[in-house]
Amino acid sequence: MTDKAHIISYKTLLMTLLALFALTGITVGASYVDLGQLNVWVALLIASLKGTLVLLIFMHMKFEGKALRLSFISTIGFLAIMIGFTFWDIAFR
């Protein structure tokens, strides 16, 4: 873990912003395509990608130490399990 300040270039920030806009566009686009049971999973995948970009770049998670990274990854794991198990119930009803 480090207390140093990290400066990210404007170029990286702008590229990240554009990537987020593009992913939002893909989310909207995907909502018009019927993928059956995959509808939810595709939406979740895109949303997770967007969340990861925000956390890594805007919230500086990529500069943090092992403990915080591990903590963060475990929260994502839990969220995936919680959502996964719920939809799994629905899929087998």
Added chain:
Amino acid sequence: MEAVKSFFETPAPSRFTGIWAWLLTTDHKRIGLMYLFAIVFWFCLAILLGGLIRLELMFPGETVLTAELYNSAFTLHGVIMIFLFIIPALPAIFGNFFLPMQIGTDDVFFPKLNLLSWYLYMLGGVVAIASLFAEGFPDTGWTFYVPFSVSTQTNVSTAVFAAFILGFASMLTGLNFITTIHRMRSPKMGWLQIPLFTWSLYATSWVQLLATPVVSITLVLVMVERFLNIGLFDPSKGGDPILYQHLFWMYSHPAVYIMILPGMGVISEIIPVFSRKSIFGYKAIVFSSMMIAVAGSLVWAHHMYTSGMSDTAVFVFSLLTFVVAIPSAIKVFSWVSTLYKGAIQMTPPLFLSLCFIYLFSVGGLTGLVLGAAGPDVHVHDTHFVVAHFHFTMFGGTGFAFFAALHYWWPKMFGRMYDFKKAYIASALITGGFIFHYVPMFILGLQGMPRRYYDYLPQYATGNFLAGFGALFMIIGIALMFYNLAVTLRRERNAPADPWGGVTLEWKTASPPPLHNFDRDPEVLDYPYDFTGVKESQDNQANQDKQSKPNA
């Protein structure tokens, strides 16, 4: 050590005096005590409500409550006990007070956030009370299940909002503890030198941080449904009522581990001290705490076997439920093994801890009946569930709370209580407890549903007997609080280490100074090494022997 002023005489920040020195304090010990008084108030209120419920059920038909009031009484009893007592009791009081001390530091990482958590807790309590004075008492039970919670005309929104605020207090406390353990631990203390109570708080804090947001947003969805009627849980509008149950139990099942894990931590502190023996399986207990936190978060749907959930999900959640029994059993075996061949010194905290082991084991084993999908379908929503829940939560966390009070009281207030009264109170509570809840197991197996205002004649004897158990329990709890409260009027007479404990909180004065330690405490290589305590006891015994013939 005696010359150092205690935190009672040293406000932090120092510019405040009187009541402001408490209301605006950033000292973790004062905040812990403010939680103590608030939580005991709520506990007593919820006990009175529980007593009313039991009094009503002692005789068939209407006795002291109308049917509507009965529904509100069990809702309030549940909401107050869960959200205002059991969840915060051990982490907020004893965690706040002792976590920084056990890891050899002077405060939590975010002291102001700590105070904010207390205010959020108080605000949540005030909003809960406010829900009583408008539109009728909430009558949904503490689970706020849809569709009833969305359609009932009583004041559910305010009660739900209270739980939402309390969730924030809980999350912030968890965040504070995790950061404190990572960043403020004594540099000499490695991860496997951390005392087990602190370890249990670490595991609990992760569950608080990960699971509480789920229920917070779920409760917001209930309010959204009530005000905007979107249909999130309404099948006629494409919603799913079982989704509410999933979301609710995703938090509320891990929440039972938020409730019990710190209790297990307390017992893991007390047993080795009064056995004068290092704890059996330190690493296994640490590992099992983390395992409980992980596995306990994956079993939520065992509350939903009869909800209409898919059979495949029922099978998997049942299997996972049995997995979570393993780490709990590891702890129980470790405690009993610690006692084996120990130099046991009976004291009220140890007595209460032994009661905890017994009652919690009964609670855990009856949990297996409920965890198996077959028998659960038979006893679902009966008094069996009520008895099981109270055996784990009250017999478990409640007794751990009493044990912690008796164990750390001399450290917190510098005053020792009367042992005889403590034993009588503990025996009354335990005896009353068994008399109160065992009939409920039988009533449940006979088919008496929970939350019913009236019952068939064949359930009359069990309900009548349970009422007496409740009476003994309430008398015992009143005596216990009286016995502790009267010490506050006496002089401070407790030594720094009245029990022969070896964790760092016993290395400072009772009550501790503002910054906890007047010099850097020595961190033991192994946190439960009683060699020094035994040697000093042996020396003392030798001295006594030598001095006696001369006397």
